[in-house]
Amino acid sequence: MANIRKHRNKWQVRIRRTGLRALSKTFTLRKDAMEWARQMEVQADRHDLPADPKALQRITLGELVERYRDTVSVTKRGYERERVSLTAFLRHSICAKRLSDLRTEDFGVYPLRPTSAPLARLVGNRSIRSSSSFSLTRLRAALQIL
Numbered sequence: 001m002a003n004i005r006k007h008r009n010k011w012q013v014r015i016r017r018t019g020l021r022a023l024s025k026t027f028t029l030r031k032d033a034m035e036w037a038r039q040m041e042v043q044a045d046r047h048d049l050p051a052d053p054k055a056l057q058r059i060t061l062g063e064l065v066e067r068y069r070d071t072v073s074v075t076k077r078g079y080e081r082e083r084v085s086l087t088a089f090l091r092h093s094i095c096a097k098r099l100s101d102l103r104t105e106d107f108g109v110y111p112l113r114p115t116s117a118p119l120a121r122l123v124g125n126r127s128i129r130s131s132s133s134f135s136l137t138r139l140r141a142a143l144q145i146l
Helices: 030-045 053-058 061-071 079-089 104-108 117-123 136-143
Strands: 002-007 010-015 023-027
Antiparallel strands (some): 002 010, 010 023
8 A cells, every 4th residue: 555645845655565675756746646656556466566675585595496396386297206306406505595696697507416316217317407397487486475
């Protein structure tokens, strides 16, 4: 909900929503303030506003992958295979990184190499980038759960 108040002969709009960073802007006319507030609230309802950047600092990639594995992946036909792949991926040091610290280059450095023969048969020697059971698109989908 937008909060509009008069502040030093100007109108200040503050919009706060759970999971989104707070927005504020100052206008000389109340009409402009109300119009901007309506636009921002519509964008927030459509999920067009950027997520709270502090949320990315609070969660690690490993926590996100675990949440994805336990909530989204269980509904899929290939759950067992994906669970094995994700569990193996969770052992890599990249999973300890905060989401705010991750860069695209980080994913190219970590190939998924199974450590045991049964795991190698299930997963194969694929890299994370080319794996059909693990993708950045799925990570984005898991971010929607946050």
